[in-house]
Amino acid sequence: MxxxxxxxxxxxxxxxxxxxxxxxxxxxxxxxxxxxxxxxxxxxxxxxxxxxxxxxxxxxxxxxxxxxxxxxxxxxxxxxxxxxxxxxxxxxxxxxxxxxxxxxxxxxxxxxxxxxxxxxRRRDICFEPGEHVFLKVSPRKGIYQFGIKGKLKPKYIGPFEIIRLVGKSIYELALSPELAGIHNVFHVSSLRKYVADPNHVLKYEPLDIQPDLSYEKKPVKILDRKEKILREQTIPIVKVLWRNHQVEEATWETEESMKNEYQHLFR
Structure with a gap:
């Protein structure tokens, strides 16, 4: 055929x-x-x-x-x-x-x-070789997220230099050595333009980035606890601060799932 x-x-x-x-x-x-x-x-x-x-x-x-x-x-x-x-x-x-x-x-x-x-819904965004951009990475999807509010947002790492335009809206980046295992060609929707500023000091947070541009969520501590009433049952939930995220990005998770996965946080 x-x-x-x-x-x-x-x-x-x-x-x-x-x-x-x-x-x-x-x-x-x-x-x-x-x-x-x-x-x-x-x-x-x-x-x-x-x-x-x-x-x-x-x-x-x-x-x-x-x-x-x-x-x-x-x-x-x-x-x-x-x-x-x-x-x-x-x-x-x-x-x-x-x-x-x-x-x-x-x-x-x-x-x-x-x-x-x-x-x-399309974005006509173009970059030139030599420009610097941030690269979007996202936390790995888990089954313990309680509700959609407070969901961990994607992070942007970098900046990285654009080497060349590979195809329509596809760019090749010069990644850092610690990201050597990741394919360095990305769609424009995963990039954000970096505007150079002499007074801008970049604070780099090391992340174990996977080939699919995801990183593992690691909890730091429990900030708060409360009970949520759903119909005829009460579910205890805890507010979790995650590594590489601000306090404002803390999320509410079920206490049971967090205890099963991260027992050390409750000692």
Missing amino acids: RTKLNFGTAYHPETDGQSERTIQTLEDMLRACAMDFGENWEKYLSLVEFLYNNSYHASIKMAPYEALYERKCRSPLYWDEVGERRMLGPEIIEITLQKIKIIRERLLAAQSRQKAYADS
Whole structure:
């Protein structure tokens, strides 16, 4: 079939959230179909499916039908059940072509709307070789977080010098020796511009950065304790100060999970 496997990558609308965008497009198509054809809209679902699979998709640079069968669709129109092979008169062909035109217009409108949505969320940020940027790293995701408030925020380390532009919105950085095990090519969304200041003294906090740009959360001490009432039960929670984070970033965790994982904090 001469197919080629391409792994999905983050930060690109072609793969990131593709299912959600496709579902939204289908909803727009069905809504327009119901408005245009009234109570008999379900009769035209086969045409909607045909046009969707035979329309150009920017993400794959061709129609889904062409991607699957490696040729453009040139099948004749049949209004009857599968297996019936009788010639259609010019009148019903003309009606069908009119319906196809309406559905195609609605499909293009839905696809354009979703493209505009994706474009509105993009950031046109450019860096030049020789500039310095901060690199975003995030704490490892755990199962002990109690609620979303107080969640540990990503940190920025660096600054690091930009060596070159590798591809669209992709940059190669000159990382420090302690980060030698990390691939030094990053998407622009993981970078933040550093503005040089002679009076700026950078305080470097050593972190054990993993290849996926995450670091392990390590608690320093318990700052407070209280009980949270959920329906008919009371859950004790504790306020935890984490290493490499300020007091303002302390989070509330369940006391039970913290005791199981970090017993030394309660001695």
